[in-house]
Amino acid sequence: MKLYGYWRSTAAYRVRIALHLKEIPFESVSVHLVNNGGEQHHEHYAAINPNELVPCLIDGDLTLNQSLAIIDYIDNQYPNVALYPQEIKQKAQVQALSLDIASEIHPLNNLRVQQYLSQELAVSDEAKSAWVEHWMNIGFKAIENKIASTSGLYCFADEVTVADICLVAQVYNAHRFKVDMTDFPTINKVVENCNRLPAFIKAKPENQSDAVK
Amino acid sequence: MKLYGYWRSTAAYRVRIALHLKEIPFESVSVHLVNNGGEQHHEHYAAINPNELVPCLIDGDLTLNQSLAIIDYIDNQYPNVALYPQEIKQKAQVQALSLDIASEIHPLNNLRVQQYLSQELAVSDEAKSAWVEHWMNIGFKAIENKIASTSGLYCFADEVTVADICLVAQVYNAHRFKVDMTDFPTINKVVENCNRLPAFIKAKPENQSDAVK
Numbered sequence: 510m511k512l513y514g515y516w517r518s519t520a521a522y523r524v525r526i527a528l529h530l531k532e533i534p535f536e537s538v539s540v541h542l543v544n545n546g547g548e549q550h551h552e553h554y555a556a557i558n559p560n561e562l563v564p565c566l567i568d569g570d571l572t573l574n575q576s577l578a579i580i581d582y583i584d585n586q587y588p589n590v591a592l593y594p595q596e597i598k599q600k601a602q603v604q605a606l607s608l609d610i611a612s613e614i615h616p617l618n619n620l621r622v623q624q625y626l627s628q629e630l631a632v633s634d635e636a637k638s639a640w641v642e643h644w645m646n647i648g649f650k651a652i653e654n655k656i657a658s659t660s661g662l663y664c665f666a667d668e669v670t671v672a673d674i675c676l677v678a679q680v681y682n683a684h685r686f687k688v689d690m691t692d693f694p695t696i697n698k699v700v701e702n703c704n705r706l707p708a709f710i711k712a713k714p715e716n717q718s719d720a721v722k
Numbered sequence: 723m724k725l726y727g728y729w730r731s732t733a734a735y736r737v738r739i740a741l742h743l744k745e746i747p748f749e750s751v752s753v754h755l756v757n758n759g760g761e762q763h764h765e766h767y768a769a770i771n772p773n774e775l776v777p778c779l780i781d782g783d784l785t786l787n788q789s790l791a792i793i794d795y796i797d798n799q800y801p802n803v804a805l806y807p808q809e810i811k812q813k814a815q816v817q818a819l820s821l822d823i824a825s826e827i828h829p830l831n832n833l834r835v836q837q838y839l840s841q842e843l844a845v846s847d848e849a850k851s852a853w854v855e856h857w858m859n860i861g862f863k864a865i866e867n868k869i870a871s872t873s874g875l876y877c878f879a880d881e882v883t884v885a886d887i888c889l890v891a892q893v894y895n896a897h898r899f900k901v902d903m904t905d906f907p908t909i910n911k912v913v914e915n916c917n918r919l920p921a922f923i924k925a926k927p928e929n930q931s932d933a934v935k
Contacts, residue, residue, distance in 0.1 A: 604790070
């Protein structure tokens, strides 16, 4: 398997965690999101992923984008370590929490949106930080509320699920943008517990070969 | 089943299509997203869905948000009409296309974002229209590119999938915001074909009891 990603991409980070949890070997190909006008927009990469975003997974004849689709694909192909509960209602709750992050928090704060805010709308750096903080706060508040009653070691009792994968990557991003996390004790507890696991450590942005220190 | 929604919510529209495709009877509860400061923010609804967004499904003891999680739940509980291909790689492609819409296009254009742009960032109506058009165009361009080689009657050959559900709701939204769709002939063809099916007709915003004509 070949994973096109970038060390600091939240969505690529999610996929790395899943691959490491399942102990699937993969080749990482770095797509630099900033240098040279953003390599994700170069012809070569746009032909692989017309969305011009990372991550993208190549597995034989399959070219697959969207981190949650990639993770589900991996989960179906390699059921050695389950990333969702088996029970239908529990699985649905895990999916909903993952989407609370992947469809509500992350899309509003990623690079292309921040670029549009500054370049097209001339939004100041201060107002851009407020934007990032606003959407993260709203999202984390809802998640804190949800997992206060479901969490054990992780978001849902004591098994790692896709919800934890999404949460850890999003909280990394929150720290990067200096979002105050003091109001979210359950989230912080879960993230700490995840970050003790080898798969989560291996997947960390700073542990990737394209990381800039 | 009880579905909290709103006639013009793109995400609620997706769930209605899925329920009608499976011929599952459900009770619709309207949450007016604009009146009274937005009923989704009222205490009663926030207790049901702390994200303060529609849709939200109640099924017995299950309270579930996020349209794609709800659709997958319905699909697992009522396998009478499949909404995904069985084959793992094909399923993954359907998921990726659904997420191209649900995680890339829709979150940037929904009501709360438009409200933030005008209220917090004093963005003009013209610049707000350009914002909506920008994200829809980027997203539709990638989708047109993808489905040009996979479509038959629908996004993937001749079976209706979740990708079609997401596409129809998103294109409804595009028309509402007067986005020029002439560059997307495959998308237009698929949407037209879907909109001939009874389930898609029943689910249309204008056919809901809370629709404002």
